[in-house]
Amino acid sequence: MKYLGIDYGTKRIGIAVSDEGGRIAFPFRIIQNTPSALVEIVTIIDETNGKDIVLGSSVDTKGEENTVMHVIVEFKKILEDAVGGKVILMNESFTSVEARRSLEGKKSLHARKNKQEKQRPTDDKAAALILQRYLDKINL
Numbered sequence: 001m002k003y004l005g006i007d008y009g010t011k012r013i014g015i016a017v018s019d020e021g022g023r024i025a026f027p028f029r030i031i032q033n034t035p036s037a038l039v040e041i042v043t044i045i046d047e048t049n050g051k052d053i054v055l056g057s058s059v060d061t062k063g064e065e066n067t068v069m070h071v072i073v074e075f076k077k078i079l080e081d082a083v084g085g086k087v088i089l090m091n092e093s094f095t096s097v098e099a100r101r102s103l104e105g106k107k108s109l110h111a112r113k114n115k116q117e118k119q120r121p122t123d124d125k126a127a128a129l130i131l132q133r134y135l136d137k138i139n140l
Contacts, residue, residue: 001022001052002020002048002049002051003050003051003053003131004050004053005018005053005054006056006127007092010071012031012123013030013031013033014029014121014122014125015029015030015031015124016028016124016130017131018131022135023135023139024135025132025135027127028128030121038078042083052086053087054130055075055079056126056130057089076089090130090134092130
């Protein structure tokens with residue numbers, strides 16, 4: 001079964017997909033958070049044959065909901081209505097940091113540090129980390 005991971009942001013939404021066996025998550029796409037984002041996500045679900053959706057939940061370092069979480073909860077409800085199924089919340093703590101560190105490590109190996117590369121969005125990689133956390137949890 002394929003899973004879809006989502007890193008919801010106010011500007012961009014990162015999307016990840018799993019392999020058919022639901023064991024490994026892969027970065028898939030970054031979309032802009034516009035009024036048409038929901039349609040794009042539903043299209044991606046159809047294209048990838050995704051079954052279950054894992055959405056990153058946003059908490060602060062104390063484990064309490066932060067200011068973005070209320071928007072994520074609303075988005076979760078809207079997404080569940082649009083796909084007619086359940087959306088699973090998974091803690092997204094530090095996934096963006098991990099994704100950026102991964103990218104910085106690759107750049108230093110290749111000695112490429114121009115401004116454009118430094119600003120490259122990592123939302124799809126963060127979505128893959130969120131999804132991988134979930135897959136690891138269910139595949140113990």
